[in-house]
Amino acid sequence: MSRYAKQVLFAPLGKEGQERLGRARVTLVGLGALGSTIANHLVRAGVGFVRLCDRDFVELDNLQRQVLYDEEDVRSNLPKAQAAAAKLARINSETKLDPRVCDVNPANVEDLARDVDLVLDGTDNFETRFLLNDACVKLGRPWIYGGCVGSYGMVMAVLPGEGPCFACLVGELPAPGSSPTCDTAGVLNTAVGVVASLQANEAIKLLAGRREALAGGLQTLDVWHNTNQIIKVPRSPTCGVCVKRGFTHLESASSAATSLCGRNAVQVVPPAGSTLDLAEAERKLAPLGKVRRNAYLLKIAVDGCELTLFPDARAIIQGTADLARARSLYARYVGS
Numbered sequence: 428m429s430r431y432a433k434q435v436l437f438a439p440l441g442k443e444g445q446e447r448l449g450r451a452r453v454t455l456v457g458l459g460a461l462g463s464t465i466a467n468h469l470v471r472a473g474v475g476f477v478r479l480c481d482r483d484f485v486e487l488d489n490l491q492r493q494v495l496y497d498e499e500d501v502r503s504n505l506p507k508a509q510a511a512a513a514k515l516a517r518i519n520s521e522t523k524l525d526p527r528v529c530d531v532n533p534a535n536v537e538d539l540a541r542d543v544d545l546v547l548d549g550t551d552n553f554e555t556r557f558l559l560n561d562a563c564v565k566l567g568r569p570w571i572y573g574g575c576v577g578s579y580g581m582v583m584a585v586l587p588g589e590g591p592c593f594a595c596l597v598g599e600l601p602a603p604g605s606s607p608t609c610d611t612a613g614v615l616n617t618a619v620g621v622v623a624s625l626q627a628n629e630a631i632k633l634l635a636g637r638r639e640a641l642a643g644g645l646q647t648l649d650v651w652h653n654t655n656q657i658i659k660v661p662r663s664p665t666c667g668v669c670v671k672r673g674f675t676h677l678e679s680a681s682s683a684a685t686s687l688c689g690r691n692a693v694q695v696v697p698p699a700g701s702t703l704d705l706a707e708a709e710r711k712l713a714p715l716g717k718v719r720r721n722a723y724l725l726k727i728a729v730d731g732c733e734l735t736l737f738p739d740a741r742a743i744i745q746g747t748a749d750l751a752r753a754r755s756l757y758a759r760y761v762g763s
């Protein structure tokens with residue numbers, strides 16, 4: 428307990444709240460700017476179990492805001508889930524960490540959310556948030572939404588059965604390109620830090636059993652224009668998810684290829700259960716150019732793009748945002 432002395436001393440949390448944190452289990456989806464700050468807070472605060480899910484690897488332009496990573500992680504081509512777990516294990520060896528280098532999709536989201544008390548959103552896209560919302564409402568798991576673009580951000584805890592869900596808040600899935608993204612509007616690391624801290628803050632209240640302290644609405648803020656407020660969000664009486672219990676995002680097939688926010692890159696996802704032997708792939712691809720491989724991934728430059736292949740047979744193809752081109756590169760160099 429001495430590690431957490433300052434926190435235990437804070438009366439509304441106290442020893443009992445701290446003990447609850449130690450027994451708590453969370454799944455964190457996305458380990459970019461929001462996710463790495465959330466993980467840092469929760470692990471330092473003494474949350475007992477943290478599952479770390481991310482599909483991507485660390486790159487130089489992540490370091491401006493993704494606080495768990497450093498230049499050595501970039502040089503080593505580490506997946507974010509592994510780099511984050513290595514750093515967090517050095518911060519607090521008492522927290523059990525479960526790194527997962529994976530795409531969170533309809534095939535696996537329920538398994539990732541089922542055995543935990545809370546799910547946290549560290550993603551950068553509406554598609555995954557609607558998927559998390561479906562899974563968490565279906566399973567009755569609370570989850571905490573966070574979003575940030577430019578200097579603006581918002582946070583809302585979704586408590587299934589008690590309050591509005593994400594679909595009550597935003598309605599339908601917005602059309603691609605209709606809302607600003609970090610790709611088009613940039614993002615301040617300070618704004619991300621505040622939003623992620625508010626998410627971790629709501630998480631700590633929930634996990635410590637202090638629900639009365641939750642914000643009770645949508646928290647919005649703008650760190651450049653100096654505004655912040657809490658907006659009451661009503662539960663929609665006709666919500667397709669939390670009222671009618673239709674889980675269309677869970678039932679849809681995983682997209683075979685998706686464009687990655689801000690990356691000029693496409694992720695190609697093979698059917699669930701696929702595997703790729705990286706050593707075998709290296710042998711096959713070596714005649715085409717220099718292959719770099721570690722325990723978690725393999726990289727090669729071909730046809731003006733960089734292919735990164737993972738043991739679950741996923742590929743991230745950088746240098747194109749064209750889904751059809753990415754799929755054709757995948758078919759050519761990995762196999763369909």
Ligand SMILES: [Zn+2]
Nearest residue numbers: 592595666669
């Ligand atoms: Zn709803």
